[in-house]
Amino acid sequence: MEISFIPLDYDSFDWQGRNYVKIVGRDEKGKRVCIIDCFQPYLWAMLKEGTSEKKAEDLRKKIEKIKIETSLRTTNVEKTELCEKNFLGKPVKAIKIFITNYKDAHPVADNLDFPEIEARREYDLNIITKYIAEKRMVPLKWCRVSGEVLNNSSEFGGIDSAIDADLCIKAEKIEECKDEIIDKRFEPKILAFDIEADELEIGKGEILMISLVGKNLKKVLTWKKCPHRLNYVECFKDEADMLEAFVNYVKKENPDMLIGYFSDGFDLPYLKARAEKNKVRLSLGIDNSQPSFARGRIPSGKIFGIVHVDLFRFIETAYSQYLQSETLGLNEVASELLGEGKREFEHKSSKQMKQEEWQEYFEYNLQDSVLTYKLAEKFWPDMLEFSKIVQEPLFEIARDSMSQMVENYIIHNLHKFSEIAEKRPLHDEIEKRREREKYEGAFVFQPQAALYENLAVFDFTSYWPSIIVTYNLSLSSFLKNREKDALEVSLGSKKAYFSKKPAFFPLMLKEVIELRKKYKQEYKKDKNPLTFARSNAYKLLANASYGYQGFFGARYYCPEASAATTAISRDFIKKIIGTINQDSYEVIYSDTDSIALKLNRHAKQEALSLLEKLNSGLPGIMELELEDFYKRGIWVTKRTGEFGAKKKYALINHESKLKIRGFETVRRDWCTLARDLQNKVLHKILQEGNEKSALELVKKTIKDLKERNIDKKDIMIRTQLKKSIAEYRAITPHVIAAQKMKEKGLPVDIGMLIEYFIAETREKKALVREKVKLPDEKGEYNIKYYLEHQIIPAVENIFNVFNINIKEVADGKQQKKLGEF
DNA sequence: GGTGCATCCTTACC
């Protein structure tokens, strides 16, 4: 039988000591298919330079005798092949060692201690990664699979009868799709879920309700307060019954993906814990297996055949940089992206809840799943594109960090270069790498504080990646010693040399940048979420590639390449700044890859010609583009000293759109009062070109503050708790607030935003932390603190640009007021 | 007990 197949979920299993892979996906009619495929694992032994054919042949014979016996199985070297490969760009002779079971790859590698062997590789790759790379069965890409249909077969111990799929096939041939189906849209069946429990600690309380939302499904399952008027609420006799019903609903819905928000860390482990407590099987997998949890910073809950995605984790790595939200909670993220937030609901112990409150609780629970479902629909194109581009399964894509994405992209493209993969650094190596000295980073121009008019901003497209590509900076091109025709880069007092022979990392990156360019054009022609997601995925990959080479956990770690990248970037941008200044323009600011300049007497058109001229002189794939023209811009001095502050400015373009960077307005650890005021002040000044009406606003705000007319929510300060309370060496206000919360029995976790305000105290207290109060504590806000530590600092430097001393204004007002009496 | 610098800490920019 032959079918078209789109792979979604991958898993490996052993049968009679050998490795097999089972892949769950859909055929073109939407039927669920499970493909079983054998996998012949292997690793590499690279030979020392100059090893003779004869010695290599002798070695093969010795290697073929290696046998690993464990209580579980016996792993043999099944066969070996002598191959010509590349490693870090250099040709090597390597023996490909096929083994019975990949789980024993490490012990086999340990047995390869022959003098002819230089290094052993590829025993530390994930087996699924290796399978995908080997068989080219790329996630979310249609392929043709032919093979034998398993129907209550005894093969693999009757595995097919345990799997709830429409079709189970033992693969014989897998080919890339060449017909029209390759472009066929695939819409996954999504099921969102969310639970509510009395206690936040996993498994401590009972699960009160579970909501489920699919395309045509809206349900809240509960065993509390029944019967109920709400038609979507379904009641069960106890928690165990509800849990069983949950499993049955998932099975009936038959989704491709089960999606939650924080579900890796909360919902799924909670369900598991309560199922155990109630002695109910949580057989969510399509083979009735229970979710398994892979260890890690956050455990990852895997369900066989249904891709479990914790949407929070994907948003955190792939999308948080685009969000304005100050936290990545469901409410804020959904409000920003969907224009719809969570239901308001005041949590209290379920024992004290009245009938109407239960109704609100059910509505609240359902809404969480509704939002999760909608967000999943929104992010589906992004997960799809990342999965296709990086060639890793959705489960991994939804959880991998950007460095892992870059690394997986590399690994899945190594075959184009006949490269053997470098090993992952071990613990000791990581420790060593982390101790290395920092290298110098980007150049930041020292600005002059002023209000400027008529500006242009240029910036380099993918600046650092374009330098890596243009100058061939990578681990394989890095030279230990000077060679002729090599590129020499000065790194402080040292020098680094790079070969000019194009290396695979820059070549892959070049392709990523080119594809990004191509898909960006495509997006401009046809704006839709899919074209955007594709272009964006390439952009993020390119941007993360620079950091990857300097990251201590990277297989292709090369801090010299990172240092060279930034060194070249500094020289380059300084040179460009010099050229611009020669032309009676004036560069007023620059940070890393961007340049802000005053047009002076030049027209916009002339600035565009200048840009063209600059571009014609750029090497390789480097490219400078216009970011925008601006009507005005303001730079302020640092709080200490007369110099202009870096990374702090505000611009207004000709469509009156504001761009604010670094100011307190955009900092979440300042109170709303100060942030809003500063934002309005910047707005007025940039819009009007002078400070007059802005000054009036400040005076009014100060008056309101002194008369205690400020709303309490506007003076709350929010600061993130980055570690546990005990770990803090300096006891800052937010640590005190966290301590107070703990004493009250409120949950305090690492990563939480701690909210507090500074209150008046009876006795004079020196430290701010002695005046900290929690939002619901009684007490008046401290006028002096909010004036001197929030409002004035937020606007002081802005008015300094106009030679106005805002402190005097604040005091003057008071004097005037005194005079009125 | 105040001053001033160092250090810790968070958050931003690119």
Place this chain on the structure above:
DNA sequence: ACAGGTAAGGATGCACC
């Protein structure tokens, strides 16, 4: 531990007088 360095700025810690 889960991309990098650069930078601002608040609050506390601590030596010093």
